[in-house]
Amino acid sequence: MIRYLTFRIGQAILVMWAATVVVFLLFFVGPGPDNVARTFAGRLATPARLAQIKHDLNLDQPLIEQYWHWLSNLLQGNLGYDYYKGESVNSVVVAALPATVSLVIGAAVIWIGYGVLSGVLSAVRPRTFLDRGFTTGALFFYSMPTFVLGLGLIWIFAYKLSPVTQFFPFHGFVAITANPGQWFEYLILPWLTVALVTAAGYTRLTRTSMLDVMNEDYIRTARSKGMSEGRVIRVHGLRAALTPVVTLAGLDIGTALGGVIITETLFGIPGLGFTIVQAIQSQDLPVILGIAVLAAAFVVFMNLVVDILYAVLDPRVRLY
Amino acid sequence: MSMIPDITGGAGDTAAELAVEAGEPVPVGRKIIQGRSPFQLAWERLRTDKAAIVSMAVIAAIVIMALMAPLIAAWIGHGPNQQFIDIGENANGGPVAPNGTFWLGTDSSGRDLFVRIVYGARVSLSVGVLATLISIALGVVFGLAAGYLGGIVDVVIARVIDIMLAIPFLVLAISIATILHPSFWLVIFVVGILSFTYPARIVRGQVISLKEKEYIQAARALGAGPFRIMFIDLLPNVIAQVIVYGSLLIPASIVLEATLSFLGVGIPPPTADWGQMISDASGYYQYGYWWYLLFPSLALLITTLAFNILGDSVRDALDPRGGGLYV
Numbered sequence: 001m002i003r004y005l006t007f008r009i010g011q012a013i014l015v016m017w018a019a020t021v022v023v024f025l026l027f028f029v030g031p032g033p034d035n036v037a038r039t040f041a042g043r044l045a046t047p048a049r050l051a052q053i054k055h056d057l058n059l060d061q062p063l064i065e066q067y068w069h070w071l072s073n074l075l076q077g078n079l080g081y082d083y084y085k086g087e088s089v090n091s092v093v094v095a096a097l098p099a100t101v102s103l104v105i106g107a108a109v110i111w112i113g114y115g116v117l118s119g120v121l122s123a124v125r126p127r128t129f130l131d132r133g134f135t136t137g138a139l140f141f142y143s144m145p146t147f148v149l150g151l152g153l154i155w156i157f158a159y160k161l162s163p164v165t166q167f168f169p170f171h172g173f174v175a176i177t178a179n180p181g182q183w184f185e186y187l188i189l190p191w192l193t194v195a196l197v198t199a200a201g202y203t204r205l206t207r208t209s210m211l212d213v214m215n216e217d218y219i220r221t222a223r224s225k226g227m228s229e230g231r232v233i234r235v236h237g238l239r240a241a242l243t244p245v246v247t248l249a250g251l252d253i254g255t256a257l258g259g260v261i262i263t264e265t266l267f268g269i270p271g272l273g274f275t276i277v278q279a280i281q282s283q284d285l286p287v288i289l290g291i292a293v294l295a296a297a298f299v300v301f302m303n304l305v306v307d308i309l310y311a312v313l314d315p316r317v318r319l320y
Numbered sequence: 321m322s323m324i325p326d327i328t329g330g331a332g333d334t335a336a337e338l339a340v341e342a343g344e345p346v347p348v349g350r351k352i353i354q355g356r357s358p359f360q361l362a363w364e365r366l367r368t369d370k371a372a373i374v375s376m377a378v379i380a381a382i383v384i385m386a387l388m389a390p391l392i393a394a395w396i397g398h399g400p401n402q403q404f405i406d407i408g409e410n411a412n413g414g415p416v417a418p419n420g421t422f423w424l425g426t427d428s429s430g431r432d433l434f435v436r437i438v439y440g441a442r443v444s445l446s447v448g449v450l451a452t453l454i455s456i457a458l459g460v461v462f463g464l465a466a467g468y469l470g471g472i473v474d475v476v477i478a479r480v481i482d483i484m485l486a487i488p489f490l491v492l493a494i495s496i497a498t499i500l501h502p503s504f505w506l507v508i509f510v511v512g513i514l515s516f517t518y519p520a521r522i523v524r525g526q527v528i529s530l531k532e533k534e535y536i537q538a539a540r541a542l543g544a545g546p547f548r549i550m551f552i553d554l555l556p557n558v559i560a561q562v563i564v565y566g567s568l569l570i571p572a573s574i575v576l577e578a579t580l581s582f583l584g585v586g587i588p589p590p591t592a593d594w595g596q597m598i599s600d601a602s603g604y605y606q607y608g609y610w611w612y613l614l615f616p617s618l619a620l621l622i623t624t625l626a627f628n629i630l631g632d633s634v635r636d637a638l639d640p641r642g643g644g645l646y647v
Contacts, residue, residue: 018479019486019487022483023495026495026499027495027499031499139625139632140625143571143625143627143628145575145578145595145621146579147595147598147599148598148620151598151602151605151613155610155613259488261491261494262579262583265583266602280584285499289495291491292487295487296486296487296488299487299488300486
């Protein structure tokens with residue numbers, strides 16, 4: 001186990017390092033040799049500021065020096081300086097993180113809960129009306145672009161039903177520490193938007209995986225020793241069928257933490273995704289760069305967590 | 321479809337065909353038994369699948385609409401970027417509701433929404449198809465190389481895929497599009513290159529199990545080089561999986577393109593684009609201009625839904641063991 005852990009953590013560090021190289025090339029080489037300071041300055045590039053950026057980022061040094069300078073800053077937890085807003089990228093990110101985490105965790109509870117439940121129900125009653133309903137629903141939401149669903153929900157619940165429901169504020173965010181009730185109200189529609197689009201994949205994955213598992217010999221054994229069907233499904237079926245779902249959930253949550261870009265933009269939730277879109281509009285590259293690195297870190301970390309969980313649950317994984 | 325192999329070879333093995341070749345008359349009423357390739361069988365299954373037929377018809381209609389866009393525009397008499405400031409805007413300068421002149425209403429700049437939706441289909445379809453072709457081509461080449469050559473090639477390709485999956489798709493696409501300035505071709509390349517990882521993994525997995533088969537050993541024993549084995553012997557046997565994945569990648573690419581355009585880093589205006597139109601409409605529909613949001617959204621949704629249903633049916637047809645949606 002220790003050997004596997006060391007190997008896996010080493011691999012994660014390697015991937016993260018390579019990701020920083022890719023991001024570095026994109027942002028420090030992509031714009032062309034003389035344009036880097038210009039792109040980092042955003043729209044308000046005075047000559048004095050350009051000179052300062054060149055100095056801050058060591059842009060007059062060779063590329064390898066620039067990379068080393070940037071990487072050593074990253075390793076000290078410094079994501080850079082946002083010249084447009086005039087504050088460090090760290091403080092921009094720290095301000096945005098609570099909103100994104102609230103959105104992702106709440107949505108993940110809904111999408112995993114609904115996805116697994118609908119997938120299991122579909123699998124234990126295949127070809128029934130229920131199964132067709134869930135699978136068709138999954139296909140529908142799977143095909144639906146997030147912004148279409150989000151705008152549709154706002155239209156229906158916030159505008160069309162507004163005389164009936166005084167319940168759906170749809171723009172903004174209230175911190176859970178400030179007012180838990182409002183925090184919940186403001187997040188219902190965003191949670192649904194993220195969850196419905198994402199749950200489709202879980203319904204299908206759980207259904208397929210469950211159908212496979214329920215045909216295994218040990219399920220027949222469990223049935224033949226007189227176990228009730230519900231118990232067979234819960235104890236033997238679900239446990240085996242859920243491993244791929246756990247993997248997918250880990251990856252999806254990791255990706256979502258890097259910014260639920262569309263949903264945050266639609267609902268005006270000041271999270272990482274909203275911040276990145278604002279940064280696009282103001283050509284504020286340091287923020288995009290910082291969030292890209294952070295997002296990669298989330299994905300690599302969640303990947304690592306999922307793999308370690310796997311190794312704990314299934315000893316066969318540790319064998320190499 | 322010239323790349324589809326006819327695995328059965330000549331169909332001359334059956335008794336009836338032999339009889340025909342020998343010049344003997346085939347008894348009337350006796351059915352001629354023909355050998356059918358797996359792809360013919362799959363096509364038979366697809367033809368009897370109602371969902372597949374409907375989605376194919378919808379896709380065909382959208383394709384025809386896209387191809388005939390200039391004709392449709394000329395027939396209606398409204399150009400895609402033509403502004404009708406006098407009749408296309410209401411007294412407040414807002415969009416005009418659907419009427420006899422503007423079938424689906426106008427947008428906030430007084431342009432004909434119907435004509436723009438028709439033109440938008442061109443962008444969506446061409447990005448969807450071209451980006452998919454790029455990612456499939458890259459995925460096949462990298463997947464074959466990683467799976468067949470193995471060793472250091474496999475390690476390098478696997479790590480490249482890991483790295484690409486590490487940086488969230490949309491964040492990476494936005495970064496690239498922001499730095500390199502959005503254009504039609506850039507969007508196609510970004511969407512295409514970023515999506516190659518999944519087909520590459522699928523092809524790699526298939527090739528790893530296939531390369532131990534006897535016919536590959538035989539090819540090697542006959543002196544076939546790695547390129548011949550990869551592209552002549554292995555490729556036809558993974559092509560079914562690639563087709564299934566490709567048909568599901570088209571709607572995903574269309575959604576990604578629309579998402580980039582929605583965020584303002586996709587196809588630059590004034591080109592008519594569904595994502596862009598929905599983005600514009602999101603500032604208007606609350607004030608009663610429902611058509612402005614509804615029709616572009618419907619166009620996008622119908623297109624992706626049709627491609628996804630077709631993709632599912634194609635998978636069921638090529639792999640009848642199940643796992644599909646309409647088992």
